[in-house]
Amino acid sequence: MKTAAVTLLFCVFVLLLSALTVSTVSLSVSPNLQQFFSGSSSVSLSCVDDDGQTVDGWTVKRTREGLSEDCGAAAGFGRLLGSSCVLDFPTVSSADYWCLSSFGQRSDDVSISSSEKGVILEIPALPVIKGSDVTLRCRQLNGEMVTAYFFSSGHLLGSGYKEHTISNVQQSNEGLYWCATDLAGPSPQSLLKIRDPPTTAVRSSVAHPPHLGTIPSSSSFPSSSNPTNSSSPPPAPQPPPTSVSVFRLLFHLLVFCPYFITTGLLLSICLDRIYTTCSGDRCVVFMEMTHQVGQNEDGAVDVTTEHDFSE
Incomplete structure (x- = not known):
């Protein structure tokens, strides 16, 4: 009975610690971008806690075309460098990356893609904290930022600038974003994710770098002869x-x-170990106690005594 009780208590503690671990481990992306140029870029992934420290027992994995792969495995992806998984992009690719523990717990997914298009959009790969400012940029293969049109869910945000800043982001700002130029056309689309600020500690809100997705048609953006300026609608009260x-x-x-x-x-x-016996109108409560009083050639001798707690 005692062994079973101790085992059950130990299992409860393991489950509680596991629940805490699930909520504190996330995938770190450096640089924090969703879109990269294939053949000339690399990104480092690692599993970290809330303080940004790498954690043991967690593996970087990805899901592509419905299949799950391990970083550094023979039939997997990337290469292990210390506690990090380094991704190179030899070809065009798009996949969701995440962390998995030895107990089967997993972190949230992060989408990362590589493209051969003329421009890519710099947008954060990790969710952005509500109230932060996010700056979108349109970058070409040589690394230079170019003047572009910026779009969100089919609506023109601005044109004629090398970057577009969204101030005080709210849940209403979550959606697909992309940029486009007259010469290079549109970049892939990327989903900007928004999350609530942390509740366990006071931390500074930092805008994270950019992401990527599918490619819109050339009719999705206006010609350079008549660019149209518009501003994003004010965020809804939260x-x-x-x-x-x-x-x-x-x-x-x-x-x-x-x-x-x-x-x-x-x-x-x-x-x-407690039981009650009744005789007539009188009930007696007994407790069994086992004492080890000696040991013979056959092993320990146990003597059971009964204690009467009635008056």
Whole structure:
């Protein structure tokens, strides 16, 4: 009985620690971009905690065309360099990358692509924190930023500039973005993701670099003879965040659950050794206690005694 109780308690602690690990490990992308030129770019991926430190027991993986692959494996992708997975882009590719632990826990997916188009859009690969500023740029193969048109979900954001800044991003700013020039045409499309600010610590909100996707038709952007300027609609008001109270509730549950489970197991052990007998109008409560009083050639000798707790 004692062995089973200890085993159950140990399993509970492992599950609680595993739950905490799932929420704190994420995929780090350096540089934090979604779009790269094939044949001339590389990116470093690693599994990190909230403080940006690499964690052991986690593997960088990717999903492409429905198949899962390991970084550095013979039939996988990339190359291992210390605790990081380095990606080179010899050909055009598009895949989702993520981290997997030895216990089967996984992080959120991050989309990364490579392109042979004349221009790519610099947009963050990682989700952007609400309230941050994000700057989009249109870059050509030689590394220079070019004057371009910037689009979001089919709407022209601006033209005639080398970059476009979205201030105080909100959930309404989430969507597909791309850029285009008259000579090179459109870049691939990329999904800008928005997330709530962290609730566990006060951290500075930093705008992350860019992402990529499919290619729009040439009719999706105006000609250079008559560019049209427009501004993005004002962000919708957001309700006050409630994630702090939810986090505190989960924290208290994780802290006090082991206490209640331990108490319940101890009570279960005690109740198994207590019994009551009644004779007429008088009931007597007994508790069995086992003592090891000696040892003979056959092993330990156990003597069971009964204690009467009635008056």
